[in-house]
Amino acid sequence: MEKIAWILEDGCIYWKDVVLLLAVLAAVCCFLGLYLRQGSGAAALILMPLAGTASVVLGRAAHWYFRPEQYESLMTAVTDLGRGEFALMGAFAGCFLAAVLVRMLGLTKDLPGLLDCMSLAGALGIGLGRLASLFDTADRGMVLAGEMPFAAATVNPVSGAEQWRLATFLLQAGAAGVIFLVLLLFYLTGARKRGDIALLFLLFYGASQVVLDSTRYDGLMLRSNGFLSAVQLLSAAAVVLAVTVFAVGLV
Secondary structure, eight states, rough: OOEEEEETTTTEEHHHHHHHHHHHHHHHHHHHHHHHHTTTHHHHHHHHHHHHHHHHHHHHHHHHHGGGSSSSOHHOOOOOOTTOOOOOHHEEEEEHHHHHHHTTTTTTTTTTHHHHHHHHHHHHHHHHHGGGGSSSOOSSBOOOSOTTTTTTEEOTTTTTOEEEEEEEHHHHHHHHHHHHHHHHHHHOOSOOOHHHHHHHHHHHHHHHHHHHHHGBBBOOOOOSSSBBHHHHHHHHHHHHHHHHHHHHHOO
């Protein structure tokens, strides 16, 4: 159940949507503030609508794949945005494909630098966006023995009894916020190579999600078996990729 921010004549505006919108705006402003110092305004102008559209489409398509029972069809999932959720892995793929397309169009010659700025903006957006779960009952973690730090009180829909669950969304928000601050400091010092920020983001964020996604009760499991988390597998792959690239560079 979501908390209502405003009641209108033809519907309601929920706090979760407000927070998500503010998170997106913060990520956009962060990206522009960083990228326009070194890149082309034309590239940023083309990239943002491309990345936004691709993220929505792929995010919905990915969520449909893992939660097909919530939608009538893939087309419904992509076109009817009034219900359902988004998978963050789709947003990652959409942003990366948009950046590659901008590079292929010749609007930028520095794809690693572009990905660095997008990674910083993404960390900020994820950190703020995860706080939207403060206003609904989604994204709760494992059941705890009682009231503990980083726990949220929920009601069991079957028995009606109160349960304390780990506030996974809050831990995810905190992890993304710390990653953003560390990478921003590293970015501003200038002691880096192009692409290092993006690789460090994959390394840190992937490692955090391997652990934190295991605490969720609503994880996106592979349809082939139903018990392996797609988020954990992709996060582990991101860690391996980043470590491999850094190791090759050191050698």
